[in-house]
Amino acid sequence: MSTDSMYRLLVTIAVILGSIIYGFFINSLARRITARVQNRMGPPLKQPFIDVIKLYSKRTFVTHGIMQTLGPILMLTGIISTLILIPYGKGYLTLYSSNGDLITILYIMTFGQLAMALAVGQAGNPYGTIGVARGLTRMFGYELPLILALISLIALNHSADVNVIIANQHGGIANWNAFRHPFVGITALLAMLGMMSYQPFDNASAPAEVASGPITEFGGKFMAIMMTTNAMFVVAKLALLVDLFFGGASNIFILALKIFLLYLYPLFVGLVFPRFAMEDTFLFFWKWPTLIGFIGLAIAIF
């Protein structure tokens, strides 16, 4: 192995571990912010780490079959595969993004979700299955505006390469895609609400409706891996959106800051709006965001 690929591998491992830590960090920060909005103290910042260690230290795990046992691992596989295809900066921080373009990233993202869905199916809990059905329906909803936004970007940049899209936004805030192409930006931001599965679109894991949705049957180690994976996935999704619409980042600290600021937006929206019904969620994405997305795409082409 050459020095170059060795460095790349080390940076990749660092980014993967970093994304876990950073994902947990912004998660607990979000919980504290939520608490402050509700005039509470909120949990300490280390709380997600404590939770995960506790879940690992559970003494018994129950499983309904092979897919439930394998599901979390496959999910982790899918998310890490997504993570290494997204550039986090320049040089080694582009990781392995030269092995797949935007379309590849979009598709490999679903790998982890499919694994999760299969694990839920094997668990045999109808609440879990309803959760998955809701999640998939929501995905079917928000993917339309998201795809429109991404296709607009591809059309504007004449490339599906994330690195090229980042490079084209060089030179100040005014050049960021979200501001230079406002319709595309608005579409992506609206679709992102569905992507982040916060309120008002948290139908899949709605507590008090479908127990806790997909994770209903998962405890202990399974749950720990799912929490870890979710933290990584949040970072991956946000990093991708930052890369595509908010100018990427020259170093990892600016990226972290941008990710956090972007994360606040679905959080505050979620604090204001109560949960939508499933039909409303689905139709919401196919109405206004889609219309804006079509306008954005039309402007991008003509």
Add this chain to the structure above:
Amino acid sequence: MDDLKRPTLDSDFTCDMAFNKITKWAQKNSLWLLAYGTGCGAIELSPTMTSRYDWSRLGIRGSATPRQADLLLITGYLSTKTLKRVIRSYEQMQDPKYVIGFGSCTINGGMYYDSYNTIKQLDLYIPVDVYINGCMPRPEAVLSGLAYLKDKIGDKKADGWIKYKQNFEWYRENQKKILKSFNGDNMPDKYNW
């Protein structure tokens, strides 16, 4: 009730409690409780979890299903019908797990001491780690009970789940005594099924 032989803890099984420092600390500071209000005491949980007392600062939060929960609160009186569900939920929780009896009713029946359909003494049916006295206990009392449970976990004294496993037949027998239609209602004899 006095003639009952109390279950004891077999010392062989204490190795199950051999957690290291980090995991013990984590278990102490992260208690997810099953959102299951069995009696009137559940009303005291709302102020405990919201802005005024805010239990989340202690690392406590609710969880919707027993699979993820560590802590089961028996909030107040427990009717025999509810006991059935409590047993099921308790057995579905993953080890280590803890039970807190809430209010006087779980200790001796409280004001329902002569009721025909209420459990008088909770620890005959499921092992209780901590009792919180009062009718009802105020949120301060609830928080102090939770703090006491944390200390117990730290001292490796919260061993109700081992007790339940070791004396499983004894507990089942007691449960069957009060739930006449135990097997008729498809309740399983086994722990995991």
Add this chain to the structure above:
Amino acid sequence: MNVLRTIALILSLGFLSSILFYKIRELRNLSIIASLSVALGFVIKFFGIYTGIKRAFSYKDLFYFKFDAFSNFFVVLILGVGLLAILASWNYMKEKKGETFFYVFFMLTILGMVGLVYSRDMLSFFIGWEVMTMGSFLVILQSNEKDRFKFALRYFIISLIGAYSLLWSMFIIYNKVHSFKFSAFNSSVFTKGELTTLLITISIGFLIKAAIMPFHTWASGAYSRSPLTFTAFFSGAMSKMGIYGLFIFLYGSIGLSAIYKTGYNEFFQTSYFQYTLVWLGVITAFLGTLRAILSEDIRVMLAYSSVGQLGYMLIGIGLGSTLGLTATLFHVVTHGLFKTSLFIVVAAIIHRTGKTKFHELGGLINNMPIAFIATLISIITLAGIPPLGGFATKWLLYEAMIEKRMFFATAITMLASIGAFLYAYRLIQNLFLGQRKLEHDDVKPAPLTMQIAMLIPALGMVFLGFFPNLLIKYTNLFIELINIDFFKLGVKVTDTAFTNSYGYWNAFYLGSAVVIIFIVSTIYYNLQRRAKIYKIGQLDIYTAGEYVTRETPLNYSFNFYGFIFDSLKPAIKYSVTNFITRISKEFIALSDFVRRIYTGNGQHYAIFTMIFTIITLIYFLS
């Protein structure tokens, strides 16, 4: 040695033995399998060899057949899928009514298809086409479904419309060009209007076979009512004949410049005709997927899924660029693989349980583990998730569409493929996962031959996921062969990396990365040894403390995507099928009215005859 004659001889022997031994099961099946596999081996042996063998066959300047890479590509698909389907039928059709003639007509269909694929003139093409339609129609009649006749007839009538449309255009061509040969087509003798009409009639003929909306109305009935192992072949290989026909007629015979003559749009960078084809494909992909999501019958879902997937292939044909055609050919292979596998799995399940609806099944993973694995691989391919073969199609297709700057169409197509994810999940969840029904406790695994038949395509899909470049090399080879060199080669394949002007993707690295990450995760996952993992029964689930029994319906499977149905209810009630059904009802009512002139009274008939005679006399005498 003439390769074509040998292949024809081998297949005819198979066909004859299916007739001769039609009552002796083992002998008949073995001889058919032997004939198909020998023919397949023969084709594969001479796949890339063009020297030293005679590979053309002509008869009196009327029939002309040619053995080349392009035809072989499809013949390998036909024979391979046919072989798997016959293998699966051994157990599936065993002791069922119609078993004996099933094989005869099946072989007839294969014979017709191989003939039409090798033919390089329109006449033999049409004969093969009709033999195929006839054979498949007769196979559908061999199923045990009660309403098979209605759906078979619908399929046959709609196919006939397509066939006449084709025949008409062939005669028009002959009238002008005085030759049936594909290569003899000369666009200069046609006017612009004639060419347009020709293109439309030809595409109607093929779009009907490919079940492209709005000509798809026969598909759900015919796919779901034929014997399901035949449906594997029907959907896996036969529906591609429409795509093959479009390919050979549009790009092999008529040619791109002639298509551009009918009207070229500078902005779209393509002709109006091709643009329409692309949008037909997009609409089919989207609506077919939507219907599949909302269907409750497994067979109907797979049928609509096939309709949707054929839409993707049509998009590639419509694009007409090298990249688009490569995507189509790639999808022909992947769809052939996963749909064969899926239909055989469904056949096995229906064979073992007798249930055809999603909500009647569930939890079969422990009974049918092999079928589960095959389904899992198939749905990953179907949904186009890397690292399996389906993603290559998706990538090629999107890049091809983006290259042609059809962004709206790309968006809808991508949405359709997300929708494919939805019904694919339902397929595995409602059949294999979830709660098993009490009556399915001792369902046996799929029969051996069916297990083999469902696993071989699955292996192919895994292989294609890691080495899509091998297939691309072949397709590039014969895309050049049939003279589509108007375009620069759209995709650059170096080792395993795909690059075009818009994007890149490295299949092998990506797949390897996924495998390595999986292994590392598994090790990490199993580091903790002290904890005990308990395997618990299917009833031990969170039910809010309630005690449930096996009789309690705990499967969430009926109306799975009810949210989508409720949301789109106002739009869903309009469908082509309903429209055609209404027209047919009106037509029956009209015929019923006309029928009343046959009163049974001789005097009325005498009056009718007299009136007719008088009118005729007046007409001719005046």
